[in-house]
Amino acid sequence: MHLLTLDEQNFAVGQSQVKFSIQSISKVFMLAMAVGECQYSVFDRVNVEPSGDPFNSLVQLEYESGIPRNPFINSGALVITDILLSEFSNPKEEFLQYIHRLTGVSSIDYNETVAASEKALGYKNAAMVNLMKSFGNIHNEVEDILDLYFHFCSIEMTCEELARAFRVFANHGRGVVDSYSYLSESQFKRIAAIMLTCGFYDEAGEFAFSVGLPGKSGVGGGIAAILPNKYSLVVWSPGLNNKGNSLAGMKALELFTTKTHTSIF
Amino acid sequence: MHLLTLDEQNFAVGQSQVKFSIQSISKVFMLAMAVGECQYSVFDRVNVEPSGDPFNSLVQLEYESGIPRNPFINSGALVITDILLSEFSNPKEEFLQYIHRLTGVSSIDYNETVAASEKALGYKNAAMVNLMKSFGNIHNEVEDILDLYFHFCSIEMTCEELARAFRVFANHGRGVVDSYSYLSESQFKRIAAIMLTCGFYDEAGEFAFSVGLPGKSGVGGGIAAILPNKYSLVVWSPGLNNKGNSLAGMKALELFTTKTHTSIF
Amino acid sequence: MHLLTLDEQNFAVGQSQVKFSIQSISKVFMLAMAVGECQYSVFDRVNVEPSGDPFNSLVQLEYESGIPRNPFINSGALVITDILLSEFSNPKEEFLQYIHRLTGVSSIDYNETVAASEKALGYKNAAMVNLMKSFGNIHNEVEDILDLYFHFCSIEMTCEELARAFRVFANHGRGVVDSYSYLSESQFKRIAAIMLTCGFYDEAGEFAFSVGLPGKSGVGGGIAAILPNKYSLVVWSPGLNNKGNSLAGMKALELFTTKTHTSIF
């Protein structure tokens, strides 16, 4: 666990310097980069509501004409990937640079082995991209999108590095060190609201109650959360509960916010 | 619109003294009364996650074995009604007394005409109660539940009265005037989290972004919201958007929180 | 098992004189009586296509605006019951008379105990009637429809009596003994087609292949089938397979049609 306050205090326990696969936590960075570039036109192609269905369901896509429920389910993140592919000349490289700037750590990189192995078995994601393309909501080639998406999810970071990146969101979209405006105030609120209502697969309501912070989890066992104006907080523990969220991580965050009496409520 | 702060300041504009049908806003009081009485055993029979489906869908109930997604969709509120019917000897009267105590206004009452006319056409709600009963998640008679439920939804209050009632939630479950503990700290957080993620039918994400407060809307055109530790805020305007929420009410709340820079973020 | 040919030959094996609860087989008589009375206006309110879903699903009803897929799933039979309730002054009595005339056996009767006990637990059927009423596809009172429907399903007949009744269908809708025209040629074809495509819950395709006759099964373990222009054939054996059809009955019919080289193909 790593806690980083806006006034640069660090508190760490356990292996907060060990890199792990951030997986779906990367979707927050993808969304921030897309919104920073395209403003709200992003939300013409991805909705902002909780899904209520398992995070990789095709049913919702078929009933709602290829518009994903939100940018944090796989289908939504694949549309965001399609947008980044259209907007940037070299999105794979520029995404890394974005992360480097957010964290101030230029050694963060993709894990090519992870990216390749997940792509090799990514048939359900391929099904979703094809289905959305049949509805006209995908503009680039299926293969290119999948390659980029699985790279995005393969990034490896430590708890401390993630805390550094998420602190920008705790600071309403502005870099604490460099004062760079990654997001406008309105864009920050939009992304924080999506973290709060959609950040934990089918367990958003449970997390809002037990932890009470906007955040995002990944199947690698990581969870990153923020208390706006105060701190960012990252935990990592690989054992998952049946909803796909880190079991010990959820508990740690719950205990932390309860004992410190800090939450959005 | 009526705003009421914890330190007893009132700000009102428009017809904040006119009574209107609070409809689904009543579900917050139903849930609070049930949780206050039965603790968390309530959540063995109702889930706490956003639904992602239209607010009165039977599909979800059928796929999830009669367990409603959350207490603010109709099926969930019907289970809460069933619980209140089992727990209280005279729930229709005791619910009114609960509202009277929350508000300090003993003239608040059901509108029998509204209750009767909605019950006469409430076939979809009857379908849901029967379906849940087939799964064993309803214990009382169908007719009794529907009668009580439609009474609960027929309550008429003014913006000021609703603001007074919701201020208890802004005060973490404790009465500001009488200091009575309606909810424990943990119970308050649970209900606030459900308001935040499930309070606006299929528009919870939009509301979390544009307004940024926990709240609940009703098809009568009312919306009640809270900023924890600060204030409760109620608007009423009958024209609804296509998601069933007050069109002008949503806009008013958005402008208010934007201009005052107050939100949970 | 009881076989009855158009030229009055009877072949029986086992307990073909023992009465059993015909359950859903009754839906064929309900449909024939409704079509005989109202012609094809029946099919404005019930479709004629296979359902593809489990036989008592509410999902289909919700997505298709309260129009059941066919008259042999429960929702469809409930609409047929509603039609009979509107068209006849005393449908409970007149339905029995219809069966008496079809069979020539005036002792056939409802089992009031069965009707009452199924009605007491019929919450899922009550849910369906209410849901269809919310769509305007039910005209009478919910309680009246359920009472009549559960009576219809409680009829007790022997294999021989059922074979006698179904022989009318094998004879293209005309009584073999009394030459009374129960159905026009076109009405007969309509009902035979529905038996063929919808008569066996989720196993219509399997039955069309393995047996190759139009027919209808019931959860009481009965199956009635016809070879048009030749014979009617009824089996009864209470053990059901996982699709709700008589296990031994299906096998017996398959062996019979295979060994006799008789089927519609």
Next chain:
Amino acid sequence: MHLLTLDEQNFAVGQSQVKFSIQSISKVFMLAMAVGECQYSVFDRVNVEPSGDPFNSLVQLEYESGIPRNPFINSGALVITDILLSEFSNPKEEFLQYIHRLTGVSSIDYNETVAASEKALGYKNAAMVNLMKSFGNIHNEVEDILDLYFHFCSIEMTCEELARAFRVFANHGRGVVDSYSYLSESQFKRIAAIMLTCGFYDEAGEFAFSVGLPGKSGVGGGIAAILPNKYSLVVWSPGLNNKGNSLAGMKALELFTTKTHTSIF
């Protein structure tokens, strides 16, 4: 329209010698070839029940773990294509030879332009293949299956040629001219039953009633049907009804079977 009897009588009206794209009618030949080669192991991977959903729905696939409802919806035909790809060394060529032998017409060929243009827009089919592969029900490469499938559907034949091919099914799976046994008696019954219950997208019940013959339609406007032991009958008229079946073709078949009093009933 072209009618061909088992005793070699030909009756034709209109443009029965004009080639058209047989599209989904090809699925009958694909299934026959697969069943002839692999017997009933085919049905471990494709079910035999009507779908009840639109013919290209992914919802059903997702709920039923990647097992298509029947071989005549797109997903089912794609699994059959996968099977043919595994079983034959050069399936594209051998499928043509199979059609040549069935018809005795060796000039029948694929339309490469049609195959290529449909493949270029076949995102929904690509979605289905990927989804089924995620469930383990596809063994070959996605691209190879799509290429082969779109070739199969691009075959062009005249009404007369189709009637010649389907006469084999009217003759219980045995060639009339060459006496070659394409299908066993049991295999024939299986395929005829699937044509009867699943051959017309969402209109199988309507067709069984109004026409009363096993058959298969295609979006090119063709319909091929059989009366077992008697004849095969093919119509072609491009205008489709809202279910995707030839409007004039359905009407022509209905009038023909009504006026000639020939149907399976």
